[in-house]
Amino acid sequence: MNITIESVHFDTAERLEDFINQKVGKLDQFSDSIIGAEVTLRLDKAETSENKVAEIELDIPGSNLFAKKQSKTFEESVDQTCEALRKQLIKRKEKLKAK
Helix, strand or coil, rough: CEEEECCCCCCCHHHHHHEEEHHHHHHHHHCCCCCCEEEEEEEECCCCCCCEEEEEEEEEEEEEEEEEEEEHHHHHHHHHHHHHCCCCCCHHHHHHHHH
């Protein structure tokens, strides 16, 4: 799977990129048809502490899956987003089996 990480208006630390690659790479367990993932990290303009936004779009034949989460840290946002995508992949797999 090809993972693209884009950070809007800041540079990501290598440690964060490794974390993202590890988390998103684990989604392969739930679907072997994932072609790639596009991860976008950005800071929300809100003055709250929960201003770290992670968006992940999975490229899958037939359709794309998308999830977006916001929290206090990028790691937490990525973790929550991957969990949401995991649920979407499982639901999609069950739909395909039912056909």
